[in-house]
Amino acid sequence: MFRTSLAATALVMTGLPAMAHETGIDRIAAFFEGADIVSGPSEVECTLSGGATTSCFQITVRPNPPDYTPGPWCPTNIADDAEKGGIWFLDGKAVEVDGDFIANLAETYGDTEWQLFDKDTGEIRFTGTLEACEAAARPDVDPDYQNYCVQCQPEYLPEDASVTYVIPMHPEPADEPQPTQMGSGVALNGVRLDGPAPLDAILGAHTIAPFDDCGGHVNTHVGYHYHAVTDCLEGGQATVDAGAGTLAEHGGQIGIAMDGHPIFAHLMADGSEPADLDACFGHEAEGLPYHYHAGAAGSNQILGCLKAQTGCTLEEEGGTCDASRRRGPPPR
Numbered sequence: 001m002f003r004t005s006l007a008a009t010a011l012v013m014t015g016l017p018a019m020a021h022e023t024g025i026d027r028i029a030a031f032f033e034g035a036d037i038v039s040g041p042s043e044v045e046c047t048l049s050g051g052a053t054t055s056c057f058q059i060t061v062r063p064n065p066p067d068y069t070p071g072p073w074c075p076t077n078i079a080d081d082a083e084k085g086g087i088w089f090l091d092g093k094a095v096e097v098d099g100d101f102i103a104n105l106a107e108t109y110g111d112t113e114w115q116l117f118d119k120d121t122g123e124i125r126f127t128g129t130l131e132a133c134e135a136a137a138r139p140d141v142d143p144d145y146q147n148y149c150v151q152c153q154p155e156y157l158p159e160d161a162s163v164t165y166v167i168p169m170h171p172e173p174a175d176e177p178q179p180t181q182m183g184s185g186v187a188l189n190g191v192r193l194d195g196p197a198p199l200d201a202i203l204g205a206h207t208i209a210p211f212d213d214c215g216g217h218v219n220t221h222v223g224y225h226y227h228a229v230t231d232c233l234e235g236g237q238a239t240v241d242a243g244a245g246t247l248a249e250h251g252g253q254i255g256i257a258m259d260g261h262p263i264f265a266h267l268m269a270d271g272s273e274p275a276d277l278d279a280c281f282g283h284e285a286e287g288l289p290y291h292y293h294a295g296a297a298g299s300n301q302i303l304g305c306l307k308a309q310t311g312c313t314l315e316e317e318g319g320t321c322d323a324s325r326r327r328g329p330p331p332r
């Protein structure tokens with residue numbers, strides 16, 4: 001009898017309701033309403049970077065912002081004004097890539113080997129084909145593409161190109177903050193919020209790979225992606241419980257980080273700096289659980305680090321996420 005009652009007790013224990021999951025997936029779906037969705041979001045099991053097995057949402061999106069057309073990136077002549085080009089990160093600031101900027105590169109970087117334009121015609125050398133943009137964007141830049149303005153056009157990618165994100169529904173603590181090299185997160189319009197662009201490698205080959213005015217450019221691995229958060233991203237409803245007043249002050253959530261924490265704009269709605277951000281650019285506010293604020297647009301850091309265990313970016317829709325396995329270096 002004693003044994004039986006023990007067993008009965010165990011049954012009752014395991015029969016207890018798990019932590020309520022509310023309707024988290026509906027919130028995630030509402031958040032990504034403005035994205036070009038291929039499938040999802042749906043709830044899946046996942047293994048995070050620190051080995052935690054938990055519940056994630058999985059969403060497959062095309063990297064096309066539905067509300068604007070990406071570009072331009074490279075101006076074509078040194079006489080071009082800022083409308084013909086994008087932006088670049090210089091000394092922590094976002095600066096216009098116009099004809100003058102290209103003409104003055106040698107002076108700007110104190111290196112006479114910079115020569116991106118034809119001295120007679122003023123025409124700027126830029127990558128105009130898929131092959132050229134791939135060769136120029138390799139970590140070991142093809143010597144033929146030294147001194148080029150590097151851009152990949154979105155139409156170089158197959159029309160059905162998509163990226164699948166697997167992100168924890170509820171953040172799981174990590175032993176230490178995670179680097180953002182594998183990506184910072186995904187914006188509410190379905191565009192990847194990337195880690196830092198490898199500026200030293202790009203500049204070392206005497207190339208510039210401009211971002212458009214929204215902070216994005218294209219590679220052939222994930223398509224259009226952001227290296228800066230600008231006012232192109234208008235905040236949407238939050239994926240976490242938060243007081244309406246706090247949310248109004250924060251100006252709406254612009255993305256979800258790879259560890260499941262929400263991301264808000266760099267500045268508060270009134271233009272002030274958020275207070276007491278940690279090294280990852282996160283903090284807690286009254287009525288709002290831990291969340292990030294994107295770094296300044298020219299800082300080349302959308303997030304400083306990821307506070308909790310991260311999920312996965314998958315290149316195939318049907319894959320499963322085990323972020324605890326080591327991976328190769330990320331594409332740029």
Ligand SMILES: [Zn+2]
Binds near residue numbers: 285292293
């Ligand atoms: Zn905040």
Ligand SMILES: [Zn+2]
Binds near residue numbers: 194197217219227332
């Ligand atoms: Zn990039």
